[in-house]
Amino acid sequence: MNEKMTDENMEKKANSNLQNNEEAVDLNQDTNKDEANEPQEQPQATEEDNSTEEEKITQQLEELKDKYLRTVAEFDNFKRRTLKEKTELILNGGEKAITAILPIIDDMERAIENAHKQECVDAVEEGWELIYKKLLSTLEGMGVKKIKVENKDFDVDFHEAVAMVPGMGDDKKGKIIDCVQTGYTLNDKVIRHAKVAVGQ
Numbered sequence: 001m002n003e004k005m006t007d008e009n010m011e012k013k014a015n016s017n018l019q020n021n022e023e024a025v026d027l028n029q030d031t032n033k034d035e036a037n038e039p040q041e042q043p044q045a046t047e048e049d050n051s052t053e054e055e056k057i058t059q060q061l062e063e064l065k066d067k068y069l070r071t072v073a074e075f076d077n078f079k080r081r082t083l084k085e086k087t088e089l090i091l092n093g094g095e096k097a098i099t100a101i102l103p104i105i106d107d108m109e110r111a112i113e114n115a116h117k118q119e120c121v122d123a124v125e126e127g128w129e130l131i132y133k134k135l136l137s138t139l140e141g142m143g144v145k146k147i148k149v150e151n152k153d154f155d156v157d158f159h160e161a162v163a164m165v166p167g168m169g170d171d172k173k174g175k176i177i178d179c180v181q182t183g184y185t186l187n188d189k190v191i192r193h194a195k196v197a198v199g200q
Helices: 002-037 047-092 095-115 121-141
Strands: 144-146 159-165 176-181 184-186 189-192 194-199
Touching: 095 121, 121 144, 159 176
Parallel strands: 159 194
Antiparallel strands: 144 184, 176 194, 184 189
16 A cells, blocks of 8 residues: 555656646746847947048048149149240250350351451461361260261162262262262261262
8 A cells, every 4th residue: 555655656746847847848938939039139320420430431532632633733733844844945955056066156256357367378278177177076076977978888868869970880889979968967867868979
């Protein structure tokens, strides 16, 4: 009898524990459902954040506008300065050459003044020859050189044929026979072709 009562008591206790566990599980599930159903708090941008963002953008725009205006002004100044320099170069580009030739003109004026005082014509001719050599030397200093024609083959890059001379023999065919007008180069660029007579 006691054994039977003990078994019944044990069965009641087990049933009671099982029921308590089920209720606890139900409570936990309900709590989880409530937590899941609760709306999550979203971080919302405040008006202060929006106004700060707008201020930053406005400031950046102002900085970019200022840089743009400065660049445009600098470019305009650069254009004006370049145009002025170009105009001055065109107007006064020959200043260096003219300044170099002025002493030669002085020599020529002195030679003209003293030419009638000289009894010997040879002295006058010698003076003019010295002035001529000085002029050539000055021009060479500026990069101007004579185009050589003596015993040279005719070359269209440097020479201009103004006459053809027949009957000069095979050894003179295509060669320069005579120079009618001297040619010149400036820094190796032809500025005037030499006018020549060529053997035919």
